[in-house]
Amino acid sequence: MEKYIYRYLLGLKNSDFQIVEGEPNIIGWEVKSESDSYIGEVNDLLFDPESRSVRYLVIDLKDNGMELGDKKVMIPIGTAHLHTSDDEVVLPNITASQLASLPAYDENSTVPATEVQIREVIGSPQTQREREIEEFNQNEFYAHEHFDKNRFYQRGGSGQEYTGDRRLSNRKFTIW
DSSP states (O other): OOOOOOOOOOOSSTTEEEEESOOOOOOOOOOTTTOOOEEEEEEEEEEETTEEEEEEEEETTTTTSSOOOOEEEEGGGGOEETTTTTEEEEEEEEOHHHHHHSOOOOTTTOHHHHHHHHHHHHHHHHHOOOOSSSSSOHHHTTTSSSOOHHHHHHHHTTTOOOOOOOEEEEOEEEEE
């Protein structure tokens, strides 16, 4: 059996990467439910430096009035929708119960088991059909709909497809 090496995810805030000029920096934006309830704030973006792809939003759940605890959680990019007209991110299909069940984000202990647990908590029709993940292969794992950046850019489910090249950049590379 092929052995896979886990590539650790980096947080944008503590990296040398930047958001490409002309693209919104969503760190600090409010996160809301589909019914417009305040959930929290985007605290950071986690990305795979090798593939240069954003994988998760780190959401700070503090002060939302939902009794979810004072914690940060990782939300896969494809489960959220970007609303640039309101400078907010919407989580259309994630419940308060799911948010409460997500593991607390710890930048020093994000491992494959954490990512698998997040997928199990958030779920999807596809998840119900998936076999148990025996060996973590990031390339296959991130091929899941939860990491589809096109879903993030659908502007609140309007169906508008992502056609740009939204990326993060440092002096030599672009990411997104």
